[in-house]
Amino acid sequence: MTVNNKNIVEKNETELNVNAYDVGLCVDKELTDEEKFNFCKNAWSLVASYKFPVLKQGNQNRSFQLDWLRRYHWLTYSELKEGGFCKFCVLFAPTGVGKGCQVLKMFVKEPFNNYKKAPELLKHHAITQYHLLASEKSSAFIQNYKTCRSVKVMFCQ
Numbered sequence: 001m002t003v004n005n006k007n008i009v010e011k012n013e014t015e016l017n018v019n020a021y022d023v024g025l026c027v028d029k030e031l032t033d034e035e036k037f038n039f040c041k042n043a044w045s046l047v048a049s050y051k052f053p054v055l056k057q058g059n060q061n062r063s064f065q066l067d068w069l070r071r072y073h074w075l076t077y078s079e080l081k082e083g084g085f086c087k088f089c090v091l092f093a094p095t096g097v098g099k100g101c102q103v104l105k106m107f108v109k110e111p112f113n114n115y116k117k118a119p120e121l122l123k124h125h126a127i128t129q130y131h132l133l134a135s136e137k138s139s140a141f142i143q144n145y146k147t148c149r150s151v152k153v154m155f156c157q
């Protein structure tokens with residue numbers, strides 16, 4: 001894994017007035033454990049009335065479906081990047097996988113916005129090995145983070 005130590009804060013992100021827990025903010029960023037924990041627990045959950053942008057794909061207008069968020073608990077929508085991301089993979093997947101260390105794109109580094117193929121793409125992502133590993137890592141991380149915090153609290157009293 002390469003250490004990506006970019007300390008450049010992109011000013012235009014704040015101007016968009018995006019939700020502080022928009023997972024798009026984590027893409028390609030190094031996060032502290034506390035930030036990771038907060039994103040795991042609070043990744044932006046949308047209200048039913050949210051209007052997803054409509055994209056013209058082929059000769060049909062398509063948009064992100066709220067129902068996908070209900071069906072796939074790992075999925076989250078990024079307003080900043082205008083598409084779906086896997087919150088586990090954004091936070092915990094390796095930089096690259098398989099032969100030649102292929103860079104993970106859709107759901108991880110790039111938004112999922114090929115809505116025409118949504119059923120296949122969502123199902124496929126859910127069974128990829130890196131996704132299963134990333135979701136295991138995230139539950140272990142949450143567990144561990146909570147334990148460490150309670151240990152710290154105990155020692156502080």
Ligand SMILES: [Zn+2]
Nearest residue numbers: 086088089131
């Ligand atoms: Zn994933």
